[in-house]
Amino acid sequence: MAELKTLHTSAEQLITEHLDIWTTAIEQKSSSGRGSSKKFSLHGIKKLRELILELAVRGKLVPQNPNDEPAAKLLERIAAEKAQLIKDKKIKKQKPLPEITDEEKPFELPKGWESSNLNDLGEFQKGYAFKSKDYLESGFMITKIQTLTDNHIQNAVYIDPKSAEEFKQYLIFEGDIVMTTVGSWFSAPKSAVGRSFLINKQFNNSLLNQNAVRIRPYTGLNPMYLYLCINSSTFKSYLVKVAQGTANQASITQASIKSFEILLPPEKEQHRIVAKVDELMSLCDALEAQTENSITAHQTLVEVLLEALLKAPEQGATPEQTAEQFQQNWQRLSEHFDTLFTTTASIDTLKQTILQLAVMGKLVPQNPNDEPAAKLLERIAAEKAQLIKDKKIKKQPALPPISEEEKPFELPSGWEWVRFGSIFIDLKYGTSQKSDYGIDGQAVLRIPNVVKGFVCIEDLKYSKLTNKEKEDLKLQSGDLLFIRSNGSLGIVGNCTIVDRDLEDFAYAGYLIRTRLPQRFVLPKFIALVMKTTHIRDQIEKPIRTTSGVKNINSTELGQLSFSMPSLEEQHRIVTKVDELMALCDLLKARLNDAQTTQLHLADAVVENAIN
Structure with missing residues (x-):
């Protein structure tokens, strides 16, 4: 048949011909905070696994044997057997x-195969x-579904x-398939409704709790083959059609599970398919490990x-020697710029380095004719003293000296x-x-209005x-709004510059407003300072936690x-920072476009192979 394309004779070839697609189709995951775990998913290898399963359950993975x-x-x-069990x-x-x-059959079956449903097979x-x-x-x-979701015995x-x-009718044995009938929607795979498990030795001879169904394959059926069928993308698409409920609490009926169509190969071919899938999934594991190691090594080098x-x-280096060393390190980096900054993580690290270089005085040349910062601080102190004298601001507690x-x-x-x-002249919670007073009261900015780094009037x-x-x-204009509590959205200590006068607005208690003497201090400079690792480390060190919510107070903020x-x-x-950040954003946009193309290519290869 034309549809079979003899792909079963060259499944490995399908993998190797598109190896670059499987290993470079990487999807960036949105993550907040520092040090979060994997910030990417190997989309290409995930699609390859899906492809292997689809080829397996459609008879395209291994050759048919006419005998x-x-x-x-x-x-x-x-x-x-079923009739005898009923008797x-x-x-x-x-x-x-x-x-x-025939209308329900999307493609012609291989010779020797039959179309059935789960109800007749288990x-x-x-x-x-x-x-x-x-x-x-x-x-x-x-055995509770939470235990199965964890995939190991915990809090049994x-x-x-x-x-x-x-309760012996609820016993589950090794080789049974258990499927969750209640759970989250399919975007949360660990707790998703319809997630299935092939029971192994550790759950053997236990009792099945509610919100799950046990499927015990009849004699002559390879349990692993049925397990492959209900882990295929075809079954997931079927679940989308028949599942009921909301995103957080979906359910699927036993009748719907029983009605799922299974394409059944001969018994011997089931075993060949399972063996080939094991082999190819091991290859995917190796590709996955190699790709992750390559990404990790690349990021470490950056x-x-x-x-x-x-x-x-x-120690003992002269300013000239220090400058020469810096120039050599920069030259080494710039010579390999195109091969180094090829991932979102590497560009984010570059951005953080730019900020750190800025506050170390290494980003732009020093001008010996500039007035020293000490003079600037004297004028800020004089202005604050006058404001206190005029009773426009309150006297602040003395700050501790900065230690070495x-x-x-x-x-x-x-x-x-x-x-x-x-350096700030006013701070207010x-x-x-x-x-919750409709539009009759005063408009109040909350964390969602500033969490993106700019004031959002929505x-x-x-x-x-x-x-x-x-x-x-x-x-x-020029006020800084600091997030003082992480809540469900914010990152403690993040700040946003108010870019215009907002006299008809107030702000909520989870924010702190600071006002700077803008004749002497640029709000944009302070905003970039607050993003540096030096400041972030200070902010996170004193953080107090109440019921899982992290907070920073005005005293801790003032002592940074x-x-x-x-x-x-x-x-x-x-x-200079604005200029370099714009270049980084342009680089990241081009990278995202290239990654999107790779994702589409991986999807297209899979779609073409199974259709």
Whole structure:
């Protein structure tokens, strides 16, 4: 047949011909915070696994043998076994399902294969709703779907072995297939409805709890072959059609599971298919490990080379020697730029390095004619003293001096180490009033309005505030809004610059507003400072946790230490950082476009191979 394409003779060839697609189709995962686990998924290898399963259950993975006993004979024996079980009253007679029509068959079956459904191929049994009051710490084990989802015995529960006899119909044995009938939608695979498990030795001879169904294949059926069928993308597509409920709580009926069409090969071919799938899945495992190792090694190389730019000068080195060493490290990096910065992670690391170089005074040339930062700090202190005298702001507690241990690197001439509290002129928490008064109250910015790094005037909430609160919580262009609690969205300490006067707006209690003397300090410079690893480490160190919610207070915010250049250099740094970040974003956009193409290619290869 033309549709079979003789792919079963060259499954390995299909893999090797498109090896670059399987290993380079990598999907970036959105992740927040630092140090999160894998920030990518190997989409190409995932699609290859799907392809192997689809070829297997469509008869395209291994060659057919004309000497095999046809599947029709196997179905006759299964029907006879089922009839005997009904006669012996071990199972109930069931209403026959409608025959599968030609219209329901998407493609022609290989010779010797038959179309059937799960109802005719296995004995079904729902789990039992055991009562938690009967649970014991030892005895006869109950297998819950949570345990299966974890794929190992954890927090197991038991019942009295004496009462286990009355529940013997719920026993599961090695070789049974168990499927969850309740769970999340299919985008959450670990807890998804319809997830199946081939029971192994550790769950053998246990009792099946509720929200799951047991399928016990009849004699002559390879349990692993049926397991492959209900893990194929065809079955997942079927689940989408028949599952009911919401994204968080979906369900599938036993009747729907029984109606799923299975393409059944001869018994001997089932064994050949299972063996070939095992072989090819092992190959996928090797490809996956090799690809992940390559990605990890690449990222390590990027980090080592970028770290060299941040390295402190050797002891006794002159400024000229330090500058020469930096230039050599930069030259080594720039010569291999095109091969180094080819992943999202490497570009993000480059961005972080740019910020760190900026606050170390290594990003732009120093100008000896700039007024030293010490003079700048004197003027800020004088302005704050005058505001206190005029009773426009309150006197702040004295800040502790910055110790040598708090200074992670040497500063260029003219720079100073400062605490954040010494440079802002005002700090104020947001309102704790409820924000549910429709549009009759004052518009209040919340974490969702600032979490993207800019003020987003959408999905606003409103509070009833006094005139004094309205005046106190006004926002001016250049104000910084800090997230002081992570909640469900924010990252503690992240800050957003208010880019325009917002006199008709206030802000919520999970935000802190700081106001800078903008004649002496650029808000954009402070915003980039707050993104550096030096600041992030300080922010995360004192974080307090209440009921799993991380917080930082105004005292901790004010005590953050950082390096301060002259006003002129602040301008030069901000301009250069903006320029380099734009280049990084352009590089990342091009990379994303290339990755999207690779993802589409992987999808297309799979689609063409099975259709």
